[in-house]
Amino acid sequence: MIPLNWYLALSAIIFSIGLYGFISQKNGIRILMCVELMLNSANINLVAFSSYNDDMSGQVFALFSIALAAAEAAIGFAIMMSIYRMRDAINLDELNLLRW
Amino acid sequence: MAYENLAFLIPLLPALAFAITFFVGKKTPYGGGLIPIFAIAASFLISLMITIGLLQNPDQVISQSYHWFAIFNLGILIDPLAAVMLTMVAFVSLLIHIYSVGYMSHDPAKSRYFAETSLFTASMLSLVLSDNILQLFISWELVGLCSYLLIGFWYQKPSAASAAKKAFLTTRVGDVMFLAGIIVLFADLFKLVNGSIPDGVYLLRFDEIFSYIPEIAAMNATILGFEVSHLTIITLLFFGGAVGKSGQFPLHVWLPDAMEGPTTVSALIHAATMVTAGVYLVARTFPMFIAAPQSLIIVAYVGAFTALFAATMGLVMNDLKRVLAYSTISQLGYMMLGLGMGAVVGAEAVGVSIFHLISHAFFKALLFLCAGSVIHAVGTHDMRELGGVAKVMPITAATMVAASLALAGFGIPGTSIGSTGFFSKDPIIENAYLFGEHAGNWFPYLFAIVAALLTSLYIFRLLFMTFAGKPRTNYGGHESPASMTVPLSILGILALFFGAIVVEPLNKFVSGTFVNNFVNMDIPALAEVGNYELVHHAGHEPLLIQWMPVIVAIIGLLITFVIYYQKAIDMSRFVSKDNVVYKLLYNRYYQNEIFTRLFAVRFVYEGLAMAGYHIDRFIDGIVNVISYLTIEAGDSFRKIQTGVIQHYSVAVITGVSLLVILIKLVMEVF
Known part of the structure; x- marks a missing residue:
């Protein structure tokens, strides 16, 4: 059996990759993908602890989280689509309509 | 002497007529004139009966008192003085309401007129019978x-x-x-x-x-x-x-x-x-x-x-x-x-x-x-x-x-x-x-x-x-x-x-109004x-x-x-x-002129204008300082809002990290 620490390390690595991508990228699609990465790293944690503690509620929670992530991704990409149609770009730096 | 139990209705009926006429007067007969007339006629009859009762027995005045709030009360006092006033007010008001049906027949706002006159009658009657x-x-x-x-x-x-x-x-x-x-x-x-x-x-x-x-x-x-x-x-x-x-x-x-x-x-x-x-x-x-x-x-x-x-x-x-x-x-x-x-x-x-x-x-x-x-x-x-x-x-x-x-x-x-x-x-x-x-x-x-x-x-x-x-x-x-x-x-x-x-x-x-069961002066x-x-x-x-x-x-x-x-x-x-x-x-002894020119214009108007000017400047000053500070603060702080999403996320992540460190520190201390 793989020890719990390995799972946690994997989760931390994926989260850090997501975080780095979220901060460094300008493309809206990439940013959304990074958000997904961060979300799923948390899911790994949930499932790992669930298995480790022999408690099913963690896995149920992960299922909810995945469903939510799917909904969020659908809305996020729909927004990106309409922005692209309107502005012909999905570079988030250029979306500063409400800035001073 | 059952009439004295109805005494509270004397001002209440016209007040009710006011409410009805005010809201739905236009739909009632005679442009709202009929309901006030009946209400005031009823008030008049009650007052008349009470007055006749009092005439036979002037010492027994009607006095009812109800607790209102704290140390005040609402009450009815119908002694000879109030009784004759009540009867007179209700009677004159009744006749004038009947007359108004003819006099106001051409006025488009007559339901408002009847509502206001019946409110007036109600308040006058309640003035007369307050104790x-x-x-x-x-x-x-x-x-x-x-x-x-x-x-x-x-x-x-x-x-x-x-x-x-x-x-x-x-x-x-x-x-x-x-x-x-x-x-x-x-x-x-x-x-x-x-x-x-x-x-x-x-x-x-x-x-x-x-x-x-x-x-x-x-x-x-x-x-x-x-x-x-x-x-x-x-x-x-x-x-x-x-x-x-x-x-x-x-x-x-x-x-x-x-x-x-x-x-x-x-x-x-x-x-x-x-x-x-x-x-x-x-x-x-x-x-x-x-x-x-x-x-x-x-x-x-x-x-x-x-x-x-x-x-x-x-x-x-x-x-x-x-x-x-x-x-x-x-x-x-x-x-x-x-x-x-x-x-x-x-x-x-x-x-x-x-x-x-x-x-x-x-x-x-x-x-x-x-x-x-x-x-x-x-x-x-x-x-x-x-x-x-x-x-x-x-x-x-x-x-x-x-x-x-x-x-x-x-x-x-x-x-x-x-x-x-x-x-x-x-x-x-x-x-x-x-x-x-x-x-x-x-x-x-x-x-x-x-x-x-x-x-x-x-x-x-x-x-x-x-x-x-x-x-x-x-x-x-x-x-x-x-x-x-x-x-x-x-x-x-x-x-x-x-x-x-x-x-x-x-x-x-009426002269005997101060000698009865209510007061004995x-x-x-x-x-x-x-x-x-x-x-x-x-x-x-x-x-x-x-x-x-x-x-x-x-x-x-x-x-x-x-x-x-x-x-x-x-x-x-x-x-x-x-x-x-x-x-x-x-020119009515020029009293209007004295009141307006000397008192109203010179004293009140100009005085108020003067006082108002200085108060205005004072309050204006306070308001202006507050608004100036707000504008200046906003002006310098709005630069924070760069509109670049990464800046926001860095701020959020930094904040969260600091929070985590803080919690960690706090937990170690305790």
């Missing part, structure tokens, strides 16, 4: 509000709107004094019971107030170096309220302008009922007045002066309604004078004065309604354009003559022949004579008798100019409909014959507190004195007959801009 001074004050203010609304009924007219404002502001001066009086009174009473009020005792109820009169009279205050009794201060403040409401000098200026409202409103509010609220207040608190040195004398002087002062102005007015307005002020002066004569005749003065109030309500309402009938038919109220109206409107003319005879006080002394006005005004003038004889001060009597002459002059001038002779301009005209002439005729009969029948019992009935003892000596009105003055009011009335009739009917003297020589006296009278 404590606070409830009276609330109704007093409500009545003032209705007066404001109804004067400004045709608010599209600028003159009506400004007249309404003027009436409201002028009476407010009096109202503030009244309120101040109540506050001083309450403070004194509170001191007298040492701040501990037993359960079920309401300090502001009239019986409680009256029971403390000697103690309040003994409290002294020093004002401007004069030693004044607290009772004198309180009564003078109350009288200040009455001066405002009842149009006494110098706060009478609003009453003539109040004629901007519909004529029926003038008849109901500014002649018959509301303006008598001041007189009623003084009559209600009469035991306080008689125990207060100087107060009663001031009431008498102000009343007598007003009676004369207003009559002189009534002489030169050309507007039908304005003549009647000045006549009202003058007659209210008589009522105050009648109350002031309590200094020599005691509680009898209340009876005499209230009887004049009632008879005045009848004949003045009648005069106004006649004038309204003329205006309704002819469309003008300038007497110079009228003349010969009697041929077109015989019923109106006949009732007008009856009312004028009553106002001038025609009758034969010593017999029971005479108009209502004769029986009510004569005792006041005779009491003034008694006062002169007793106190050696003849001014009230002199004023009263000259005012009687002037009364006769101005009313017959009006009568001859309007109804006699030939038309001076072409006006179409017709007799008014039955809904108008029937109330006229009822009032006309009352104006002529009411007095002869009821004068003796009514005076006795020893008026002569109170008079001694006020340093007055009462004499018993014996009625054996010299024959000349008894005849004097009638003689001057006849002289007045003859003079006007010669001038305005036979045209023996050409009045145009006197009526011109060159005549100083005429100019003075016509």
Whole structure:
């Protein structure tokens, strides 16, 4: 059996990759993908602890989280689509309509 | 005696009618006129039954009291004084409502009119039957509000709107004094019971107030170096309220302008009922007045002066309604004078004065309604354009003559022949004579008798100019409909014959208002507190004195007959801009100008503008500093909002990391 620490390390690595991508990228699609990465790293944690503690509620929670992530991704990409149609770009730096 | 259980309905029914008419009046018959008429008719019947019951058993007054809040109560007190007032108010209001159905038939906003008049009737009735001074004050203010609304009924007219404002502001001066009086009174009473009020005792109820009169009279205050009794201060403040409401000098200026409202409103509010609220207040608190040195004398002087002062102005007015307005002020002066004569005749003065109030309500309402009938038919109220109206409107003319005879006080002394006005005004003038004889001060009597002459002059001038002779301009005209002439005729009969029948019992009935199961006042003892000596009105003055009011009335009739009917003297020589006296009278002693230019403009307006300017600068400064700081802060802080999403996420992540570190540190410490 793989020890719990390995799972946690994997989760931390994926989260850090997501975080780095979220901060460094300008493309809206990439940013959304990074958000997904961060979300799923948390899911790994949930499932790992669930298995480790022999408690099913963690896995149920992960299922909810995945469903939510799917909904969020659908809305996020729909927004990106309409922005692209309107502005012909999905570079988030250029979306500063409400800035001073 | 089941009627006394219905007493609370007397003001409630018209109030209910107000609510219904106000919201759904347009859909009810006669533009909302029918519901108020039925409600007021019911109130009138209940009051009449109660009055008849009281007449048989005057000692058992109706007194019901309900806890309101803290140490105040709501209550009903129907003693003889309130009973006759209730009946009169409900009756006159009923007739005027019936008359209004005809008079207001062409007005698109008549449901608003009927709603406001029934609210007025409700508040006036509740004013009359309150058993404590606070409830009276609330109704007093409500009545003032209705007066404001109804004067400004045709608010599209600028003159009506400004007249309404003027009436409201002028009476407010009096109202503030009244309120101040109540506050001083309450403070004194509170001191007298040492701040501990037993359960079920309401300090502001009239019986409680009256029971403390000697103690309040003994409290002294020093004002401007004069030693004044607290009772004198309180009564003078109350009288200040009455001066405002009842149009006494110098706060009478609003009453003539109040004629901007519909004529029926003038008849109901500014002649018959509301303006008598001041007189009623003084009559209600009469035991306080008689125990207060100087107060009663001031009431008498102000009343007598007003009676004369207003009559002189009534002489030169050309507007039908304005003549009647000045006549009202003058007659209210008589009522105050009648109350002031309590200094020599005691509680009898209340009876005499209230009887004049009632008879005045009848004949003045009648005069106004006649004038309204003329205006309704002819469309003008300038007497110079009228003349010969009697041929077109015989019923109106006949009732007008009856009312004028009553106002001038025609009758034969010593017999029971005479108009209502004769029986009510004569005792006041005779009491003034008694006062002169007793106190050696003849001014009230002199004023009263000259005012009687002037009364006769101005009313017959009006009568001859309007109804006699030939038309001076072409006006179409017709007799008014039955809904108008029937109330006229009822009032006309009352104006002529009411007095002869009821004068003796009514005076006795009302004079006994302070001796019953509610209060039992020893008026002569109170008079001694006020340093007055009462004499018993014996009625054996010299024959000349008894005849004097009638003689001057006849002289007045003859003079006007010669001038305005036979045209023996050409009045145009006197009526011109060159005549100083005429100019003075016509411009109403320049009192409006003095009030506006000197007081309002110079003092209030400019003073307020000055004060307002500085206050403005101060408050503006504070506001400006705050807004400047906000703008500057916003200006520098908004740079934070870069609009770059990564910057935000870095901030969020940094924050979260710091939070985590912090929690970690905190957990290690504990």
